[in-house]
Amino acid sequence: MISVLSVYDSWSSRLMVLLSFVLAGILGLLPLSEHWDYCRPQWAALVLIYWSFYSKRSIDLWGAWCMGLLMDCLHGALLGQYATLMVVLRYSASLLGTRLKLYAQGGQYVVIFVLLALSQSPLYLLYRYLGHSQSLQWYSASVVSSLLLWPIVYKMLRIFEQKRVAL
């Protein structure tokens, strides 16, 4: 038991989590054409969902917030934009706990969809307050594209994690 814990708490494990976020950040930088820009998936949010719900390697609230700030710096976005999203996601994750894994596949998708939509809402409200007359189009498109990419992200991270454990 002790040895297992030490594996999950080791430096390499933490570096792996950090690395996955950096990779998500790089994926977020990929240039997309004008029409697809609305559908840019929230890579880092998906990675956070994986680590908080599906893995024993965990990242806490502060960690999620810092990763959010890192994403903001990486993308040159308004500081705190991604951090908001990550905090909401991480907090919902700790409320739900590991219950999510018990749901059927369809149920899991529904919960992830709700979580992604929920995490965008504080920003949406703030932007409305600041005078952006944007439609919901951007939010819904990115939530849907993120959800569509979720199985791929899940598989990749699963393989990534298992390879590391095997080593």
Added chain:
Amino acid sequence: MFIKRLFHQKPRSGLGLRASFLLALSLFCVFMDYRYHSFDTLRMSVAPLVYPLQRLVDAPFHWIEKIRNRQQGFHDLLQAHQSLQDTHRLQNARLQTLEALEAENAHLRALLKVKPQAAQTFLMAEIVQVHNDPFMQRILLNRGEQDGVVLGQPLINAEGILGEIIEVFPKTSRAILLSDVSYGISVENLRSGVRGIVRGRGLNQALRLQHVPNTIDLEVGDLLVSSGLEGRYPSGYPVGHVTEMKQTAGESFAEVKVQVSASHQKSRQVLLIQSSKD
């Protein structure tokens, strides 16, 4: 040590409190950054660290474009060369009249005792990254402070005005595009001379002409050019065409939609206008 603290799982007490504190802090940061640009210095110091990463992501696309260009057939190149030569000849001819007009204009201005217009030179730059948030229409250029880029410098391409430099880093700079929601430019109608302010709508290419009376002399298809009255842009550069005009009886303002002339999607090369003061 830092990483250890980052990923350490703490007991769950007071988690809600901590979450709401962080949420409030993040939203406050976004608000301060949006309204008062409080984190511009931070962004400027982080930019050199992020730049290699952005280049790295951009590199494959850059190389694909290069290889595609190289693979273009000899015939295509000849054709392109021919058509370029034609345009060059045509534009040369136009330039001759323009030079004459410029001389005449200078003469007329001298007669009217008006200060002559400042001469303009251009600095070529290339787009490195297009901002991926539709709320913020911004691009990153590969020219910075070291190349003589200054804050507020206008950005154009062959089709018209693109935007303005808002952040200058040592080797790169960030420009805001006309289509950004928080951006506006003073324009005039080339046909009738009517002036107004065009604002971005956040959506690519589409702008809105604001606060124009219902009785304004404006038609669909009119070309709007920069008026230069806000003191940032030189006058006479194309901004966009009027694509839609809705005049509702009883409303005091007309609703006018404008299509941007210049698009950053078509080519990577852009020009920065450097105007000499004297």
